[in-house]
Amino acid sequence: MDLQTTIWLVVGATFALYIGIALWARAGSTSEFYVAGGGVPPVMNGMATAADWMSAASFISMAGLISNMGYGGGLFLMGWTGGYVLLAVLLAPYLRKFGKFTVPQFIGDRFYSKSASTVAVACLLTASITYIIGQMTGVGIAFSRFLGVSSDTGIYVGQAIVFVYAVFGGMKGITYTQVAQYIVLICAYIIPAVFISIQLTGNAIPQLGLGSTMAGTDVSLLARLDQVVTELGFGKYTTTTAGSTLNMFVYTFSLMIGTAGLPHVIMRFFTVPTVHAARLSAGWALVFIALLYTTAPAVAAMARYNLNATVTPGIKANADLFLPESNLKAEDRPDWMKRWEKTGLLKWEDKNADGRIQYYNDKSKSAEFKAKADAAGWKGNELTVNADIIVLANPEIALLPNWVIALVAAGGLAAALSTAAGLLMAISAAISHDLVKGVFMPNISEKGELLAGKISMAVAIVVAGWLGLNPPGFAAGTVALAFGIAASSLFPAIMMGIFSKKMNKEGAIAGMLAGLFITLFYVFAHKGIFFIKGTEYLDLIGGANSFFGITPEAFGGIGALFNFIVAFAVDKVTKEPPEHIQHLVESVRTPRGAKAVDGAH
Structure with missing residues (x-):
């Protein structure tokens, strides 16, 4: 069976599974729509949480970022996993005990203010909508390469699939679909890794293969990789960092607290029956x-x-890489390169007209390397590879069986769709439960609220698809921006709401607004989203990365610090919370008992 047919069959089977589960698990009440009835078993909720957590950024982009950055890419591993530990230990049990449907509802009730809830909704929508752009883009990438359709068509298909199991099933349908999606995506990630680890090291466990010697040699994989990349003018794979040490620290911190503050993951902990x-x-x-x-x-x-x-076959024979025969002839490009070239995510340009592909770091700071490149007649790097294709193309590069390549396609789509569904659920709940019921129509019936939730979900899917088709100018690095927004706005408010019984509504609102606006200002100044005639955008903040060399993707951690500072400063000059709120905070922190998740005010 040819590759394209295999891909269609595997991906089609997974889509049929998701739709079947959605029809079986239709939500019939607001409790089922928002929190799956609060009765999901812990193991299944763990799988659903993992699928919700591991977005297209984790499945498609993370390994690509680490592949490009080397050691410096470890900040994504530390930030995202560390953030989960923060969420699991410091937030989830207490929020579950509070017994509400959503993060804005917790903030509104804890800070005894509909204004606080509304500000939290605004922060949630900003972070979630920004994050969902990356998921829809991931769906488009996977479809455009594997299913032979345009990325736009891929986004339309993705919208339709999510619509079926999210609108009809709500959190109940999403939960059981995400269990299936987790199984698909984890198999799609690990099986190719096992194949490739055996090929390169003879070790079937990839985690051990990374530290093993290359098959048939006494040289370790990482030592050989260091040799390869330095020969091509790049920094050492095992030591290169992402900017300054301070930026790497702040970036990791921002990802950690941003991850812990993502509302679509927090909502998963409202779906289980008890705090335990x-x-x-x-x-x-x-x-x-x-x-x-x-x-x-x-x-x-x-x-x-x-x-x-x-791309550089001379590496395998330890040949001089500056010799012509050490570089791949363009006419001998493997089929996988030609297939990915059609997507625009892999590009080749013959800059020196020699008919061969030179893939190297033409910005190397080594004078010796530059001299050798010039002497060889190289005119610049000729191959551009988008980091997002590394995981998806990896089985093709390694010439793995067609069914493995098809499984990876299904896994990439499962990762993107599972997180998109979780984000859409958070957006829907914020609009229908926190705005419609909580602010505008407090006496709305359960049936009316359920209808409002489904309508807002449908509208959110349309908006998400449109943003995926027409990403805004600042959408480069949207995932990092989404984490920064959550880090600077929601995480501090949740932490203070749980652990500071003296924090009042004025402090919480001021902190959320300060953290959100200073982060957006710094990011937008770098992306050029200000319309001030005659002003260079970066002049507004003193130049690129002007705040101690902190990059805009990492600035969420700084925004969070501003949030805390402003909140406590305002709290000191305003009235402390009512006594019953302080007792509420003490009771939430007590590790005994829990009320049912009914979402009641």
Whole structure:
């Protein structure tokens, strides 16, 4: 059976499974729509949480980022996994005990203010809509390569699939669909990694293969990879960092607290029956997440080696890479390169008209390397590879069986669709439960609220698809921006709401607004989203990365600090919370008992 037919069959089977589950698990009440009735078993909730957590950014982009950045890419592993630990230990059990449907509802009730709830909704919508752009883009990438359709068509199909199981099933349908999606995506990630690890090292466990010697040699994989990349003018794979040490620290911190503040993941802990079950599901989710996150460094390193070895065959024979025959002839490009060229995510340009592909770091700071490149007649790097294709193309580069390539396609789509559904659920709940019921129509019936939730979900799907088709100018790095928004606005408010009984509504509102606006200002100044005539955008903040070298993607951590500072400063000069609110905070922190999740005010 040819590759394209195999892909259609595998992906089609997974889509049929998702739709079947959605029809079986239709939501018939607001409790089922928002929190799956509050009765999901811990193990299943752990799988669903892992699928919700591991978005297209985790499945498609993370290994690609590590592959490109080397050691510096470890900040994504530390930030995202560390953020989950923060969420599981410091937030999830207490929020579950509070017994509400959504994060804005917690903030509104804890800070005894509809204004606080409304500000939280605005922060949630800003973070979630920004994040969902990346998911829809991931759907478009996977469809455009594997199903032979345009990325736009892929987004339309993705919208239709999510519409079926999210609008009709609500959180109940999403939960059981995400269990299936987790199984698909984890198999799609680990099986190719096992194949490639055996090919390169003879070790069937990728995590161990990363530290093993290359098959038939006494040289370790990482040592050989270091040699390969430095020969091509790049920094050492095992030591290169992402900017300054301070930026790497702040970036990791921003990802951690941003991850812990993402509302679509927090909502998953409202779907279990008890606080104990919330803790258990958090532990199971960590196990399920670890399967992918511990495999990612091996996937990244092995893909980087295979890519370089394919484009520069002289690497395999330890030949002089500046000799013409050490570089791939354009006419001998393997089929996988030609297929990815059609997507625009892999590009080749013959800058020196020699008919061969030179893939190297033409910005190398080494004078010796530049002299050798010039002497060889090289006119600049000729191959551009988008980091997002590393995981998806990896099985093709390694010449794995067609069914493995098809499984990876299904896994990439499962990762993007599962997180998109979780984000849409958070957006829908914020609009229907926190705005419609909480602010505008407090006496709305359960049936009316359920209808409002489904309508807002449908509208959110349309908006998400439109943003995926027409991403805004600042959409480059949207995932990092989404984490920064959550870090600077929601995470501090949730932490203060749980652990500071003296924090009042004025402090919380001021903190959320300060953190959100300073982060958006810094990011938009770098992206050029200000319309001030005659003003260079970066002049507004003193130049690129002007705040101690902090990049805009990392600035969410700084925004969070501003949030805390402003909140406590305002709290000191305003009236403390009512006594019953302080007792409420003390009771939420007490580790005994829990009320049912009914969403009642």
